[in-house]
Amino acid sequence: MKQATTLIAAFAMLASTHLYAADAASGKGTVNRIDPATATVNISHEAIPALKWPGMTMDFKAADKKLLSGVKPGQPVTFGLAKEAAGGYVISHIEPAK
Numbered sequence: 001m002k003q004a005t006t007l008i009a010a011f012a013m014l015a016s017t018h019l020y021a022a023d024a025a026s027g028k029g030t031v032n033r034i035d036p037a038t039a040t041v042n043i044s045h046e047a048i049p050a051l052k053w054p055g056m057t058m059d060f061k062a063a064d065k066k067l068l069s070g071v072k073p074g075q076p077v078t079f080g081l082a083k084e085a086a087g088g089y090v091i092s093h094i095e096p097a098k
């Protein structure tokens, strides 16, 4: 049980930062559209230097559609991107920008 408690504490610490351990990059932008059926969110994002991406408007797939329930169109957000085995990037977390 001690091990489980330690693990939960470690996850709690990770969750308090915006860049999760498994994230390749984090970004900032504004949500344009959300499609829960396909777990897709369209975001106009600022440049993401870690990926050498300029600012642009694009669709992102979320790792889980539940991740998109906390944000809405028109909202400024911060998000994390995790690299998929196939080489693309998926939203690993997304939350309203503070």
Ligand SMILES: [Cu+2]
Binding pocket: 045, 053, 054, 055, 056, 057, 058
């Ligand atoms: Cu982009």
